[in-house]
Amino acid sequence: MxxxxxxxxxxxxxxxxxxxxxxxxxxxxxxxxxxxxxxxxxxxxxxxxxxxASGDVSFVLDKNKVEVARERLRIRSARYRGQDARGRAFTLDAGSAVQRSSAEPVVELNALAARLELPEGPATLRANQGRYDMAADQVRIQGPVAFRAADGYRLDTSDAVADLAARRLTGTGAVTGRTPQGNFSADTMRADLESRVVRLEGNARLRIDRQGAK
CATH class of the missing domain: 1.20.5 (Single alpha-helices involved in coiled-coils or other helix-helix interfaces)
Incomplete structure (x- = not known):
């Protein structure tokens, strides 16, 4: 019960x-x-x-379901800044920039324009494409390159290496240019953009403008 x-x-x-x-x-x-x-x-x-998390985080992914990016980094309207040994600034602008690998500090640039501060005033260096070595502050330019200074100096060459920190331009293609003293041309050249010293090699020609030389 x-x-x-x-x-x-x-x-x-x-x-x-x-x-x-x-x-x-x-x-x-x-x-x-x-x-x-x-x-x-x-x-x-x-x-x-x-x-x-302060430590490393790892993931296991199915390689068949993950899209692998071809570039490490792609940027539009990129700008890079630097200084030379004397602390003078320079800037390098590009319409687009691609860094293929983080292990290599080289950026592929399109529609690039560098601005340099020189004693006579600002100068610009323009090219269609080039490879910028961020560690060395050097741009290896492919194709035409044009340098213009505020006081009338100009250089036109191709396939050149621009050392932005040292203010030097070395061209392996034909070069033409103008100074207040006249026009010049050669097969190749090496130019100190700050001191205005241009070393011409191969079929070097200089046409002096008497009025400008005075």
Whole structure:
């Protein structure tokens, strides 16, 4: 008899718990609120963990489902700044820049223009494309290159190396230019852009403008 009464009491408690508004109903309502919040907190933690972790974070990805980028970094309207040994600034602008690998500090530039501060005023160097070595501050230019100074000096050559920090330009292609003294041309040249010393090699020609020389 006691066993039967105990079973009836347990059954009655379970029935009251399962009834609408009972403890089980309250538990389910609570879980419907708590579980989505817990999932949101866990998702936020998984997203932010790689950014805040002090150690390395590794992922295992299926190579068949991941698109591999061909370039390490691609930028539009890039600008690079630097200084020479005397602390004078120069800037190098490009319409686009691509760095193939972080292990090699070389950036491929298109529509590039360098601005140099010289004693006579600012000068510009323009080219269609080149490769900028950020470690050496040198641009290896492919194709035509034009140098223009504020005081009238100009150089036009091709396939040249511009040392922005040293203010030097070395061309392997034919060169033409103009100074206040006249026009010149040669097969190749080496120019100190700051001192205005130009060394011409191969079929060097100089046409002196007497009025300008005075």
């Amino acid at each position: 006691r066993t039967s009464d105990s079973a009836l009491a347990d059954r009655s408690r379970r029935q009251r718990g399962a009834a609408p508004g009972g403890s089980r109903d309250r538990l389910m309502r609570g879980l419907r609120i708590v579980l989505p919040m817990s999932i949101g907190v866990l998702a936020a933690f998984l997203v932010m963990a790689p950014l805040t």
